[in-house]
Amino acid sequence: MSHSLEIRGLVKAYTPGNPVLKSIDLDVDGTGLTAIIGPSGTGKSTLIRCINRLVDPTSGTINLCSDGRCVDLAGLKGRALRENRRLIGMVFQEFNLVERLTVMENLLCGRLGYVGAWAAWRRKFPQADVEHAFDLLETVGLGDFANQRADALSGGQRQRVGIARALMQRPKVLLADEPTSSLDPKTSFEIMLLLKEQGRLNNIPVIVNMHDVELARRYADRVIGMSGGQIVYDGAPDGLSDEFLKQIYGGEAWL
Amino acid sequence: MLSTTSAQRVSTAFRVDLWTRVLVLLLFVYVIYAASQIGFSWERFVSGLDNGARFLKRMFPPDLSKMDILWKGISESLQIAVLASVAGILISLPLGLMGARNLMPAWLSWTARTLIAICRSLHPVIMAILFVKAVGFGALAGTLALVVASIGFIGKLFADAIEEISEKQVEAIRATGAPFPNLVLFGVLPQVLSRFIGFSTYQLDSNLRNSTMVGIVGAGGIGGPLFSAFQRFDYSFVFTILVTIIMIIVVGELLANYVKKVFYV
Numbered sequence: 323m324s325h326s327l328e329i330r331g332l333v334k335a336y337t338p339g340n341p342v343l344k345s346i347d348l349d350v351d352g353t354g355l356t357a358i359i360g361p362s363g364t365g366k367s368t369l370i371r372c373i374n375r376l377v378d379p380t381s382g383t384i385n386l387c388s389d390g391r392c393v394d395l396a397g398l399k400g401r402a403l404r405e406n407r408r409l410i411g412m413v414f415q416e417f418n419l420v421e422r423l424t425v426m427e428n429l430l431c432g433r434l435g436y437v438g439a440w441a442a443w444r445r446k447f448p449q450a451d452v453e454h455a456f457d458l459l460e461t462v463g464l465g466d467f468a469n470q471r472a473d474a475l476s477g478g479q480r481q482r483v484g485i486a487r488a489l490m491q492r493p494k495v496l497l498a499d500e501p502t503s504s505l506d507p508k509t510s511f512e513i514m515l516l517l518k519e520q521g522r523l524n525n526i527p528v529i530v531n532m533h534d535v536e537l538a539r540r541y542a543d544r545v546i547g548m549s550g551g552q553i554v555y556d557g558a559p560d561g562l563s564d565e566f567l568k569q570i571y572g573g574e575a576w577l
Numbered sequence: 578m579l580s581t582t583s584a585q586r587v588s589t590a591f592r593v594d595l596w597t598r599v600l601v602l603l604l605f606v607y608v609i610y611a612a613s614q615i616g617f618s619w620e621r622f623v624s625g626l627d628n629g630a631r632f633l634k635r636m637f638p639p640d641l642s643k644m645d646i647l648w649k650g651i652s653e654s655l656q657i658a659v660l661a662s663v664a665g666i667l668i669s670l671p672l673g674l675m676g677a678r679n680l681m682p683a684w685l686s687w688t689a690r691t692l693i694a695i696c697r698s699l700h701p702v703i704m705a706i707l708f709v710k711a712v713g714f715g716a717l718a719g720t721l722a723l724v725v726a727s728i729g730f731i732g733k734l735f736a737d738a739i740e741e742i743s744e745k746q747v748e749a750i751r752a753t754g755a756p757f758p759n760l761v762l763f764g765v766l767p768q769v770l771s772r773f774i775g776f777s778t779y780q781l782d783s784n785l786r787n788s789t790m791v792g793i794v795g796a797g798g799i800g801g802p803l804f805s806a807f808q809r810f811d812y813s814f815v816f817t818i819l820v821t822i823i824m825i826i827v828v829g830e831l832l833a834n835y836v837k838k839v840f841y842v
Contacts, residue, residue: 374752407754418749422767431763435754442759484749491753 325388325494325526326351327373332382332396334368341380342368344551350495354543355518355528357559359535361571365551366531370499372396373529374410375403386410388494408435411488413517415500417480419472425483426468429455432490451490458486462516478509485516489524496521498530502537510534514541535567636816643802643814650792650799651821657719657798658788662781664720665727670773672728673735674761680739680747690736697729701787705796716797723784723791730783734776735769742768774840778833785829789822 329348335341342365350356358366371377373384375395384395386409393406411432419428433451434442441447459465462482467475472483481501488496498517502510514530518541521528532538538545539559547555547562549570555562675681676689699707704725708718742765750764792800799818806814 376748376752401756404754404756407752409754410752412749412752414745414749416745418745420746420750420763420767421743422770423763427763431750431755432753434750434759434763435756437759439756439758439762442762487749487753 325386327495327527327529328383328385328387328392329373330383330385332369332372332384333380334365334372334377335380342551343372343379345382346551346553348546348553348556350527350529352527353522353525355514355521355530355541356544356546357538357542358529358531358546358548359533359538359570360548362533364548366548367499369548370412370497370529370531373495373497374407374412376412386495404435408491409494411491411493411496413481413484413488413496413498413501415503417477417484417504419475419480419483419487421473422471424469424471425459425464425475426455428472428483429458429486429490432487435491454492455486455490458489461520462486477505478512481505481509481513482516485513485520489520492524494526496524496526496528498528500531500533503533510537511540517541535562538562632812635810635812638813639817639820640811640813641817643817646802647799647817647821650802650818651825653716654788654792654798654800655785655825657716657723657791658781658784661720661723661727661788662777662784664724665780665784666731666777668724669728669732669735672732674739674765676732676736677739679742679744680761680765686736690733693729693732693736695729696725697733701726702790702794705791706794709795714795714797719788719791719796719798722796723787726787727780727784731776731780735773738769738772738776739765771840774837778836782826782829782833785826786822 327348327350329346332343332346332348333341334343346369358369360366368377372379373386373395375398379396382396385392386395386406387393388409393402395403395406398406420431423431427445430445430447430451433447436451437447456465456468459468462485464479464482464486467479467483472480475483481504484501496517501517502513505513514537517528517530530542539562542559545555545557545559545562546553547566547570554570555566672689672693676686676693678686681689701722705719705722708721712718712721746768747760747764750760755763788798788800789803790800792798792802793804795801799822803815803818806812806818
């Protein structure tokens with residue numbers, strides 16, 4: 323089964339007449355890791371957040387197709403929106419774990435779209451979910467941390483929990499909004515590797531926002547370059563010339 | 578500002594606010610003025626001390642012969658305090674959530690906050706007088722008065738605590754597609770639970786003290802016997818009652834510390 327995302331004419335203006343995203347067209351399918359790079363304030367985060375509707379787009383369509391069924395995420399409200407959000411995993415820059423809950427409880431948060439409030443309150447999650455959670459903890463290398471509180475973990479460990487929580491949703495698309503920007507270089511590489519592997523393993527596309535061009539070159543199968551709210555590059559990572567980076571980031575001293 | 582010398586910059590780093598000084602000075606002047614208006618004087622204070630000494634002398638020995646009256650009043654006070662605290666907390670939980678402006682639409686949060694503010698606006702004793710007139714003498718009036726007072730106090734604290742939570746954790750739960758009740762249970766509650774426990778134990782402490790007072794206006798509890806003992810100049814019984822109340826408050830404090838220790842970790 324393949325899953326795909328098809329964005330057409332996506333516009334987001336936080337203040338009318340001053341769009342942050344200027345008509346984005348983008349197709350993402352298959353299983354690869356797509357890196358979105360570009361300078362700060364160019365709308366990368368807004369683009370990612372429009373997909374799972376943490377930000378409401380001003381106009382345009384975002385079609386999420388999975389198992390032969392397509393839904394326009396941009397037009398959803400209420401229950402339909404919540405049900406489709408369950409299909410989209412999200413990893414955050416600052417991990418956004420619930421600090422006072424344990425690692426296991428944080429993972430099970432990924433199933434909150436599927437369990438009722440009474441069961442969630444009593445922590446009565448289906449046994450299959452609990453087993454999936456233990457498996458994922460092993461996968462991300464935190465097998466012994468199930469009962470640790472999230473605020474006792476280091477940055478890299480927290481992001482692993484963040485990824486595991488997103489994977490708990492059994493998502494059709496995995497989004498990551500600057501997942502390595504709060505981490506040291508070594509941990510950043512490990513996190514990128516984990517995202518790439520998990521995308522391939524679960525047969526889903528992974529879309530990652532990032533600042534770090536080197537990291538994108540090393541791990542991305544495809545790079546989207548954004549500048550001024552538009553897509554200015556779309557292609558293989560080795561096609562990113564210095565000339566081009568100069569154009570989207572400006573200046574050249576940093577190259 | 579390249580032309581400013583370093584001396585000038587240092588002198589402006591901690592600028593003295595003239596208005597703060599003026600306000601502090603005005604407050605000081607008013608305190609002296611108010612004291613003179615009320616007629617505080619050293620002679621008045623000394624003659625007052627004299628009176629106090631005689632009052633204290635009459636408290637001894639404490640009267641231990643009316644234990645049945647004491648026990649009846651104290652147990653009623655305890656019941657009022659516990660019932661009012663439990664009911665007040667249970668009502669404040671949803672009301673506080675409704676009053677949180679970061680999670681609720683404006684019309685609902687303002688309605689809830691107005692309701693909470695009305696509950697807080699009257700002192701528990703005035704509230705007790707109102708309820709005595711409304712439902713008659715006895716513990717029911719006292720309990721209702723303290724329920725209202727509890728809502729007014731912890732309802733606001735709950736709402737404010739929810740407004741101070743980290744949006745990031747809520748956002749992450751929202752992104753999983755969780756419905757609102759689950760969002761509250763996993764995104765909001767863990768962030769505020771320990772503070773809620775603190776507020777609740779504080780309210781129980783507050784209700785224990787207030788439950789000894791509503792009896793003065795006939796709303797049940799030890800306040801009734803205490804007031805009539807005062808009026809009979811039965812100061813040795815007054816002393817027994819006061820010591821009992823102090824002991825209850827101290828025990829309540831120890832209990833509250835224990836509860837907090839259990840939940841704060």
